[in-house]
Amino acid sequence: MVSKIAIILILGFLLAEARFRSExxxxxxxxxxxxxxxxxxxxxxxxxxxxxxxxxxxxxxxxxxxxxxxxxxxxxxxxxxxxxxxxxxxxxxxxxxxxxxxxxxxxxxxxxxxxLGDISFKVEINSFSDLSHDEFEPFTGYKQSPQLNSKNSVFSWNPPVNATIYGSIDWSHYGYVTPVKYQGRCGSCYAFSAVGALEGQYKRLTGKLISLSEQNIVDCSRTYGNGGCKSGWFTTAFQYIKDNGGIDTAETYPYMGKEQQCISRQRNSGVKVTGYVNLPYGNEEQLKIAVATQGPISIAIHACELTFRGYKTGVYYEKGCSSNMIDHAMVAVGYGTDPKHGDYWLLKNSWGTSWGEQGYIRMTRNRNNNCGIASYASFPLIH
Structure with missing residues (x-):
């Protein structure tokens, strides 16, 4: 028979072990x-x-x-x-x-x-706030540098002579800009930028504003080097539209936010392109003249800073962004001067109206091409 002392020792050991495990x-x-x-x-x-x-x-x-x-x-x-x-x-x-x-x-x-007045814009918690850098990347989608295409139809920029250049302008007030759209988790900003410029040019030519098809570009310009939902160039989109004989309207070829088989139909083409113009690299003054005289312009910037993702309101300036590492395309629809924070560009984004100032951002102007605002800027020629 086990002695009482042995039983007590065994129980004490078991209790001590249980306490150790618990702690x-x-x-x-x-x-x-x-x-x-x-x-x-x-x-x-x-x-x-x-x-x-x-x-x-x-x-x-x-x-x-x-x-x-x-x-x-x-x-x-x-x-x-x-x-x-x-x-x-x-x-x-x-x-x-x-x-x-x-x-x-x-x-x-x-x-x-x-x-405290040390920064010219506010940020906020928004739909991107829980995403890592890699998870956020699909919401951009502009390739680093334009692709050279043997069939390209690029024309030289010749600023209009004796044109009136206003101190500020917002083409959305003149009916040149469709409502803010949403690209979703598809790296198709280049398509939205190209379409935004095309819509403005069509309004300028015909007096009619028509929403055009980004999905048409996403699906059908891949043979030109664009990546569908994996980034591309707006200049390549212009070239595709020229060769295709036009672009569908958003009504006939609606946006799906994913790559599909190309189903473009010539009979639904809303706009025909004859070529496009590339503005001088990094020249904000020439970009201003183009916006003032031509209408909305396709532009691309460096947008992967946390400040850009979370932008809420104000004049955006980011000393940490690059004028060369371009990754996101938008549409320059105007410019102006804020009485407190100085000159700015008015840009239409493709992240919906819950982002920024109802889908727009005011980015600093005349501060050494901040974030590459004038590094890659183009507009289509149409008839």
Whole structure:
């Protein structure tokens, strides 16, 4: 028979082991989500007790999800509901949440600087705030440099002589611009830029504003070197439209946000192109003259900074962006001068009306071709 002493020793050992396991498991669950010196979120083992009111000190739940304080949790749940976020794994949600928390802190610090007058524009949490750089990339879609095509129909830029150049202009006020569109998770900004310029030129020629088909360009200009939903050039789109004998209207060839088989029909062509004009590289004054005298112009910029993704209002200036690393195409529909923040370009984006100033952005003008605003600018010639 086992002695009472032996039984007591065995029970004591089992209790001690259970307590050790419990403490170990509890310790393994305690993690902190912090923003490091480089501005990136990362997990760290908890060194001190987690404070309820601390901004970025969160622990992990038993399921592995990051445990948030009440304010962060409410904002994250509201964000997921607003943008219809549904995650298929805990790891994916944690990664997106880390991006969201990073964006949240960035927005707060940036807007504090705006209120102090140190920055000329505000940013906000929007539908891009939980995306990584790679996840955001499909929302752009302009290739680095124009492709040379043996069949190209490029014409030299000859500024109009004695033309009136107004101090400001907004072609949307004159019926040259269709409502803001949404490209979705398809790198087709080049198609939206080309179509925006074409719509303006057609209005200038005929007095009629017609919404034209971006999907036509996405599906049918791939044989010219464009990548469908994987980026392209607006000049190549102009060349395709010229050779095709026109472009479909949006009504006859609606946008689907994905690549499809080309189904362009000549009878539905809304606009015929004879060629296109490339403006001088990096010359903002010539871009101004072109916008003033020709109407909306296709342009491309460097847009992958967090400040651009989160732009809300104001005159955008980003010292960290490049005038050469171009990745996103838009339409220059005007220019003007803000009494507080100076000269700006008015650009129509293709990210819907919830982004920026109802889908538009005012970008700084006459500040050394900031973000490459005048590096690649073109407009089509039509008849």
């Amino acid at each position: 170990k498991e509890q310790d393994d669950r305690k993690w902190e989500l912090e923003i490091n010196e480089d501005g990136n979120p990362e997990f760290k083992k908890e060194a001190i007790k987690i404070h309820r009111n601390s901004r970025h000190k969160h622990s992990k739940t038993r399921r592995g999800l990051i445990r948030l304080n009440q304010k962060d949790n409410e904002e994250w749940e509201a964000f997921k509901h607003l943008h219809n976020r549904k995650f298929h794994s805990i790891d994916t949600e944690n990664k997106r949440l880390m991006n969201f928390l990073k964006a949240k802190e960035f927005v707060q610090k940036h807007n504090e600087a705006y209120e």
